[in-house]
Amino acid sequence: MNALDTAGLDCLAALAEAGSFERAAQLLSITQSAVSQRLRALETHVGHLLVVRSRPLRLTEPGKVLLRYARQMQALRADAARELGATLARDERLPIAVNADSLATWVLPALDELVRAGQRHGYGLELIVDDQDFTHDWLRQGEVLGCVSSVAQALRGCHCQALGQMRYIAVAAPHFMERHLPQGLNPANFAQVPFIVFNRKDDMQAQWVSKAFGVREPRLKERFVPSSEAGARAAAMGWGVAVLPELLAEGLIASGAVRPVRPDITLDVALYWHQWRLSADEPSAAPAPGGRIGLMEQIGQAVIAGARATLRPMPAA
Known part of the structure; x- marks a missing residue:
């Protein structure tokens, strides 16, 4: 498959985020017609229907595959802009899924410093809340780039680290x-x-x-x-x-x-942190030029450090 059009991928991500063509157009500051044209071009390019035009709209299985790719591209774009000192047209959305009890106790303090820095660097962290047994589904469907989950098995293309109990x-x-x-x-x-x-x-x-x-x-x-x-x-x-x-x-x-x-x-x-790999390196993304690491890697490190400072340790194997 040839290189995918980034404008089409941005439209797909906006449609998944907004749930309608009208709201996706507002997010991207373009017309609904332009959203439809870019999506149609992407569907033609990959040879699959990507979006079911329902209310609210929903992604097909091929659409979910491309959504994962689109989210990862957004994270990489935010990293590049930060390294270059550039200003993004709009905050890149970096969504992660967490369970409500973690959100109510240790997640916000763990992410506080990073979120404050994000206000200066032009990216928008989004916390999506679900039961710890179901946050993994958001990761699988490409809706989020990382999740706190009770599932211990990593998805292909992800790495998983134990947080604590x-x-x-x-x-x-x-x-x-x-x-x-x-x-x-x-x-x-x-x-x-x-x-x-x-x-x-x-x-x-x-x-x-x-x-x-x-x-x-x-x-x-x-x-x-x-x-x-x-x-x-x-x-x-x-x-x-x-x-x-x-x-x-x-x-x-x-x-x-x-x-x-x-x-x-x-x-x-027991809780675990799952994160999509944004490079081919194992087990996580390599430091960016100058020794800096990517934004998603920073988020993952903050979550892991906050959890291990707060939760009970995992039992010895």
């Missing part, structure tokens, strides 16, 4: 426990007690109950609160039992807002 504990407000759990949480009452759940992908509460009481696939009374911080607040307000990251719960426990429920039962979730 996030420990989860069950907590509830003291007044909730006095009213609803005077005898404690046990096999006879857990099904009647409300549990605070992030969303329908979140099975942390079910895992905790399974471990605590030896019940396979427990059916729980769920109250959905789609935010880690808000879920912790809901627990402190007495909405139910919450299975929270220890990092998020420890301050609430210290203040007396919540108490541990069965402190002897904990869950440790």
Whole structure:
């Protein structure tokens, strides 16, 4: 296949980001007709339909393959502009996927210095949130350049590094426990007690109950609160039992807002950093001229350092 047109790849990335031709045109500061023409030229060049014209539009499997390539080209372009001291027409989007609990605890401090530097260098870090069991899908589909995931196996073309373990504990407000759990949480009452759940992908509460009481696939009374911080607040307000990251719960426990429920039962979730390789070097991109490394490599290094300074270490092999 001959060299791909970068304008067409930028259109494909904008369409994936915006979800419509109108919004993609706005992102690129061109007309909708120009977006359609560039996409059609790219589809003709590769011999595949790349976008299904639905609402919202979606990428075909060949489109996802090219999206991965387009995202990597954007990251490399941002690196080149930074090295040359050039100003980009618009911030290059560098998306990574993280789980909500990591975002609520250690990810923002880990990336803080890098993001502040990015304000001067013209690139836009985007954090996409999903369950740790599903962030890997965003990487596979080409939507992101890196992800924090519970999946240990690296995709072809990616490298993977262990970050550490996030420990989860069950907590509830003291007044909730006095009213609803005077005898404690046990096999006879857990099904009647409300549990605070992030969303329908979140099975942390079910895992905790399974471990605590030896019940396979427990059916729980769920109250959905789609935010880690808000879920912790809901627990402190007495909405139910919450299975929270220890990092998020420890301050609430210290203040007396919540108490541990069965402190002897904990869950440790291993997390990994996955990143597309932007060069042929192993295991990660080589330093740029002058000893500087690429932006995605800097993001990866910041995530790894922040996680290993905060999370529990992985168990010895």
